[in-house]
Amino acid sequence: MRNFTRIYLLVIFAIAGIAAFTSCNSNDDDGTPDIEIPGITFDGDIDCCSAEEALQVYKFLQTVKILPELSLSIDGKYDITAYAAAGGFHTGYNEIFFVATKKISGNYIKNFEISDLTPLMHMVKMDMYHSTPVGAVESFDSSILAVKRGWVSYIMSSSDGGTWALAYNAKVLGTTGETGPIDITVNALPEGQAWVKSFKVGDDTYYLSIVNPTNWKTGTNAATAYVSKKSAKATTPYALAAERFTIEIDPRMPDMGNHTSPDNTALTRQDDGSNRGTINLTMTGLWRIHLTVKDAEGNVVAGGDDLSDGYSSLFWDVTI
Amino acid sequence: MVSLLIISTLLTTAADTTVARELTVDEVVIVSTASQGGRRAVKGQAASIDEHIGNLRNVAMVRRGSYAWEPVVNNMPTERLSTTIDGMKIFYACTDKMDPVTSYVESGNLQTISLNSGLDGNPQATGNIGGSLDLRLRKAGFDADPLRVNLSAGHEWNGHVQVYGADAALSGHRAYANIGAFYRQAENYKVGGGERLQFSQFHKVNVFSNLGFRLTDNDALEATFIFDRATDVGYPALNMDVGLARGIITSLSVKHLFGWASWETKVYYNHITHEMDDTQRPDVEIHMDMPGRSRTAGLYSLLTASRKRHDLALNYDLYHNRRFADMTMYPGGAAPMYMVTWPDVATLNTGLALTDNIGLTENQQVRLSAKVAWQHQRLDNEEGYHALKVFFPAMTDAYYQTTGRVAASYRVQLGGLQLSAGAGWGSRAPTVTEAYGYYLNNTFDQFDYIGNPHLKNESAFELNAALKWRVGAALQVGVDGSAFRFADYIIGHLEERISPMTVGAEGVKVYGNISRATIANASATAEWQPLKWLNLNGKLSIGSGRDADNDPLPLIAPLGWQTQVGLNHGQWQAQVVLRGNGRQSHFAAKYGETETPAWTVCDLSALWQRPIGDKRLTVRAGIENLLDRRYATYADWNEIPQKGRNVFVNLTVEW
Numbered sequence: 019m020r021n022f023t024r025i026y027l028l029v030i031f032a033i034a035g036i037a038a039f040t041s042c043n044s045n046d047d048d049g050t051p052d053i054e055i056p057g058i059t060f061d062g063d064i065d066c067c068s069a070e071e072a073l074q075v076y077k078f079l080q081t082v083k084i085l086p087e088l089s090l091s092i093d094g095k096y097d098i099t100a101y102a103a104a105g106g107f108h109t110g111y112n113e114i115f116f117v118a119t120k121k122i123s124g125n126y127i128k129n130f131e132i133s134d135l136t137p138l139m140h141m142v143k144m145d146m147y148h149s150t151p152v153g154a155v156e157s158f159d160s161s162i163l164a165v166k167r168g169w170v171s172y173i174m175s176s177s178d179g180g181t182w183a184l185a186y187n188a189k190v191l192g193t194t195g196e197t198g199p200i201d202i203t204v205n206a207l208p209e210g211q212a213w214v215k216s217f218k219v220g221d222d223t224y225y226l227s228i229v230n231p232t233n234w235k236t237g238t239n240a241a242t243a244y245v246s247k248k249s250a251k252a253t254t255p256y257a258l259a260a261e262r263f264t265i266e267i268d269p270r271m272p273d274m275g276n277h278t279s280p281d282n283t284a285l286t287r288q289d290d291g292s293n294r295g296t297i298n299l300t301m302t303g304l305w306r307i308h309l310t311v312k313d314a315e316g317n318v319v320a321g322g323d324d325l326s327d328g329y330s331s332l333f334w335d336v337t338i
Numbered sequence: 339m340v341s342l343l344i345i346s347t348l349l350t351t352a353a354d355t356t357v358a359r360e361l362t363v364d365e366v367v368i369v370s371t372a373s374q375g376g377r378r379a380v381k382g383q384a385a386s387i388d389e390h391i392g393n394l395r396n397v398a399m400v401r402r403g404s405y406a407w408e409p410v411v412n413n414m415p416t417e418r419l420s421t422t423i424d425g426m427k428i429f430y431a432c433t434d435k436m437d438p439v440t441s442y443v444e445s446g447n448l449q450t451i452s453l454n455s456g457l458d459g460n461p462q463a464t465g466n467i468g469g470s471l472d473l474r475l476r477k478a479g480f481d482a483d484p485l486r487v488n489l490s491a492g493h494e495w496n497g498h499v500q501v502y503g504a505d506a507a508l509s510g511h512r513a514y515a516n517i518g519a520f521y522r523q524a525e526n527y528k529v530g531g532g533e534r535l536q537f538s539q540f541h542k543v544n545v546f547s548n549l550g551f552r553l554t555d556n557d558a559l560e561a562t563f564i565f566d567r568a569t570d571v572g573y574p575a576l577n578m579d580v581g582l583a584r585g586i587i588t589s590l591s592v593k594h595l596f597g598w599a600s601w602e603t604k605v606y607y608n609h610i611t612h613e614m615d616d617t618q619r620p621d622v623e624i625h626m627d628m629p630g631r632s633r634t635a636g637l638y639s640l641l642t643a644s645r646k647r648h649d650l651a652l653n654y655d656l657y658h659n660r661r662f663a664d665m666t667m668y669p670g671g672a673a674p675m676y677m678v679t680w681p682d683v684a685t686l687n688t689g690l691a692l693t694d695n696i697g698l699t700e701n702q703q704v705r706l707s708a709k710v711a712w713q714h715q716r717l718d719n720e721e722g723y724h725a726l727k728v729f730f731p732a733m734t735d736a737y738y739q740t741t742g743r744v745a746a747s748y749r750v751q752l753g754g755l756q757l758s759a760g761a762g763w764g765s766r767a768p769t770v771t772e773a774y775g776y777y778l779n780n781t782f783d784q785f786d787y788i789g790n791p792h793l794k795n796e797s798a799f800e801l802n803a804a805l806k807w808r809v810g811a812a813l814q815v816g817v818d819g820s821a822f823r824f825a826d827y828i829i830g831h832l833e834e835r836i837s838p839m840t841v842g843a844e845g846v847k848v849y850g851n852i853s854r855a856t857i858a859n860a861s862a863t864a865e866w867q868p869l870k871w872l873n874l875n876g877k878l879s880i881g882s883g884r885d886a887d888n889d890p891l892p893l894i895a896p897l898g899w900q901t902q903v904g905l906n907h908g909q910w911q912a913q914v915v916l917r918g919n920g921r922q923s924h925f926a927a928k929y930g931e932t933e934t935p936a937w938t939v940c941d942l943s944a945l946w947q948r949p950i951g952d953k954r955l956t957v958r959a960g961i962e963n964l965l966d967r968r969y970a971t972y973a974d975w976n977e978i979p980q981k982g983r984n985v986f987v988n989l990t991v992e993w
Contacts, residue, residue: 210673236677237724238731273624273669278837279728298728300777300839303667303675337673 057124065191066125067164075117075126075164082115087202090188092195095121098132098188103230107182107204109172110213111227111244116155116166118190126164131155131189135168136255138199141180151214151225151246152255153291155186171214171227171246175206210304210337217311217320217332223248224259224320226309229292231336234299241267241297243285245311262287263319266310269297270329273304299338307334364395364453380913380943382958384492384501384988386522387445391471394453396820396859396879398895402575402975404497404524405540405568406441406583410973412455412820413857413881413894414468417769417828418796423473424562425462425604425640426589427657427687431612431632432580433679433771433778436573440473442566442585442610444520444544446490446503449476456800456820457762458745461653461691462638464711465741465766467798467822475562477548478507478514485509489991496984497527497538516548526572529979530968537572537579537618538978556595562606563588572618575975576781578628581615599643607635623841630663630680649695656688661770662719665777677839679776681722687713701751705760710742713767717774725776726791729836729848733791739767741795747802754808765797772828772849779840780830781976782892783930785847786838787830794851798822812867819860827855827885829929844930855891857883875902882924892926895919896934896972912944922972934977937969953993961985 053060053069055076060069067075083105090098101115114135118127132155139148155168176182183199207213214227229242247259265285270276277300285295299305308330310322321332367378379385379393388407392399399407400415411419421428421439428439454460454470463470478486485508492501505518523541526534546564553559564587571580591604614628636657643650663680689711696704717723717735727733743764750757768790771778775789804818830847838846861879868874877900883891897920904913918938925931943960966983974980 209671235724236721238728271675273672274667274675274839275841276837277839280836281728281731300725300728301675301677302673303669304672 058126059123060125061123063120063123063125065127066120066123067128071128071162071164072126074162078158078162078165079115079117085114085202087200088114088184088186088197090186090195090197091121092188092190093193096127096190096193096195097121098130098190098195107170107172107202108207109175109204110207110211111169111171111229113167113169113230114155115158116168116188117164118188127190129163130166130191132166132168132186133189134185134187134196135170136185136199137170137172138183138185138253139174139180140183143179146252148252149249149255151227151244151257153244153258169229169244171225171244172204173214173216173225174204176202176204208337210335212333212335215309215332215334219313219319224263224311225256226265226311226332226334228307228334228336231334232338234297234336234338236299236301236338239297239299241285241295243293244291245287245293258291262314263293264312264314264316265293265295266312266322267295267297268308268310268329269299269305270308271301271303272306276327276329302338304335304337307336309333364455366390366393366451367449380941380945380958380960381492381986382490382945382956382988382990383445383488383503384490384958384990385445387440387443387448387451387473390445390448391440391451394451396455396469396861397453398971398973400893400973400975401971401978401980402436403540403571403573403978404527404538405542405571406437408435408438409440409471410893411453411469411471412822412859413883413891414822415893417772418466418468418766420459420463420466420470421473422460422462422470423564423587424475424589425460425472425638425655426587426606426608427462427464427634427636427655427659428585428587428608428610429632429634429659429661429770431610431630431661431663432583432614433628433630433663433775434576434578434614434781436571436576436580436614437583437610437612439585439610440471441568441583442587442608443473443564444503444518444522444542444546444566446488446505446518446520447475447544447546447564448473450474456745456760456802456822457743457764457798458705458707458747458760459691459709459743461640461651461693461709462655463691464655464687464689464709466743467764467766467796467800467824475546475548476505476507476516476518477550477560478509478516480509480514480550480552480558481511482507482509482514487993490988492986492988494524494984494986496981497524499524499986501988512552514548514550516546518544518546520544527984528982530963530966530982532966532982533968533979535574535979537574540568540571542566542568542571553592558593560591560593561589575978577619577779578614578616578626579618580613582611582613584611585609596643598645599641601639601641603637603639605635605637607633609633624667624669626665626667628663628665628679630661632659632661634659647697651691651693653691654689655691657686659683659685659687660718661685664722677725677776678719678722679778680770681717681726681774681776682719683770683774684716684718685713685770686715687711703749705747705749706745708742708744710740712738712740714738715773722774722776726774726789729788730791737773737791739795741765741767745800756806757804759803760801762800763797764800765795767795768793768828768849775849777839777846779843780847780930783830783847784842784844785830785832785930786840786843786845788833788836788846788848790849793828793849794826796824796826796828796851798824813865815862815864817860817862819858821856821858824855824857825853826851827853829855829885829891852886854886855884857881857891857894859895871906873904873906875904876900883926885928889928890924890926890931892929892931893973894924894926896922896924909947910944911946913942915941915943917941919971925972932977934970934972934974937967937971939967939969939980940964950991953991956988956990956992958988958990959986 082101088100151171153169158165279298285293311320321330459466459470503520589606638655662682691709693707745762747760802820806816831850836846881895883894900917922934970977
């Protein structure tokens, strides 16, 4: 019996060895390239990504940077890891990406949920708390379910006067976990960048967040923004406004005698809750995008006023 | 007969650059080993290339400073002209036209400058509606004088202009060589009345060499190298100066002689680097860097043949030009602003040209010329392409055009009367600036210009005629005129919905085609030599340009006149010139032009020549603008005043 087991194991190893050797051959004819990702064992776990899917996720994660403080371990079995484009936060719109991995294999879990993403500012002097606009955490796109994306638009930076914390809940394969409020740092944007602005309609406060404007280039650019409404309870994250606002844009270069570009289109409300339009930029440099916000009936509700220079006082600053 | 003789001596003498006088060709001679014939500048070889070109018929010079003037032929500037250097294509690198290609050579590099007026261009010319200039390089040729040396020095008191040049020509049966080095500099000049014009200085160095090797009795190899570098060039008419304008011009050609024909094939490459500079200017609103570069590689193959009554030239040419320019502006404290102003436009152009001079009878000649060219353009800079696409969403990054020209002229000599008449049709493709330029500020009308990639080719129909009448032995009078009727004339159109970029600009113009335009020129001349030592010359000229609404076009010459009294005595020559323009009453207000008042100035000059041993000394001296009048011509950009009184002395020693 012992001999039989030994022979059996020998045969198995030999086959595995041959298989491993041949699959290393780059001229392999069967067309399935051998995928190896550091830290991931592919063990056929149906909860986890196939090698091809995992590679896609892995490649995407190479383009962003880990946020170590926002990691979460659930039941000692699963790890949630958060990422951001620059590995930190700044005022205005920030995207946060989440992946869940199985501790045992390191592989990405196919699907999971992140909810209640809750940023909270503690204003130290007044000992008051408030939140900031956030977007729901959803799949990155329909083909990569294993990466979730959410966003937070910080309306101010961390300072001596106020500190930010972030919390979220996760549900992985039926098991839930939650972080407590985790202290984070929100950096101020450099000079010439102002990506979140507010306006009031009656007693309601709204926030206008422009999405990733540093991706813009000279030429025609798709522009996306979100309009969020301050919650009745200030510590509740500010969700997207229910009102269908239209944001008219007038990009100007203050350093060039308020030079502008033609054929910009207003950012109109889409079914996914975002506002989308087109912005044309004739060169790089500082662009001050003057805004006029209209409600669904076309009434101007914010901006559109004429300052002494003739432009709206409500604006984003974007330097590309 | 004459041409046969020339062809046969092509390889064996220095007369390489003397061509049979064609019907429509005008020429200025810069140097000539045989000191005879041809017009030349009163300042001699030391005159700048711009002064030499200004001596051509129907040529005016647009002046933005003391340096790099832009030739205007038949009231048409660069866009409607072809300029070649010994048949080589070369294109300027400055988006603001601060460097017409004629600025990348020196007078001392050249033998002659020839101008084909109108659509009857030289074989390598493409897009020449107004005319084609060919700058012919100085070549000693085989079996000429073994060694010729030419040293010259010049000084002009107004602006402390200094000119130094040295060149040598060596010639043998198997090889020849021309080498030369030139230096030219000027400080700010004084305008009439004594005020000094700031930023009118320049410095320039130039070296050149032409080498020829005889491979067999009937084959020769020629190589050309020119390095030209101008620095610290002021442009008083503009808001910026130039830190560096550098041209490197190279070519290699082979010539083969048949019994009755010659065949020349040349490959060439030139590279222009241009850097504007605003750091010397006070009160600069926003500092900016504006470099540009232009590289051209090309070849032509020219077969010339003389058979019976025909003088034929068949030319194939191909060139590839790349032009890129950008602009970075530095607002104090804020991020730099960057734009691509010429989006790395790669132009591949190829053409086939044929000319034939036919001697019908002893006194009748016909000349026919035709060319067809095809070009492909691609925008290689993504950023520039996407920027332009904001204005032209339907544009693509590649275009092609086909252009062509045909011209015919007839000349008859009836006793003392010479009559000629010609007609032609031709088209040109839009220039890089007209098609793809991006926010190019034009200080002439204070508008920013944006190119239009959807432009149609511009075309023109030309008629010309000339009459010369010799009345007795001493008097000759002549009149000549030409008229161009354009279709799809390219000019800037105000585009109200686009905001200007340049601080202080009036608005934005986008190039467009207007259905038609007319440009016409006429001149009358008289030469009278009542005595052996006295000659009198008079000339009147006028231009007219109208757009489709019959409004005046810009930069059209008003009534101009010149009278000249020349005296000869032994080793002395002297002349008095009175020249002037009438008031430019038909100025193009619609295109931002302002009225230029009338002016008259008087120039004096003298030449004295004497042999010293085996050397020949020539002294040229004169006073320009004797009465120190303050004036500007219609072609002075932003009406910058011309030089006030100026005394010059040029010395040349040759042996």
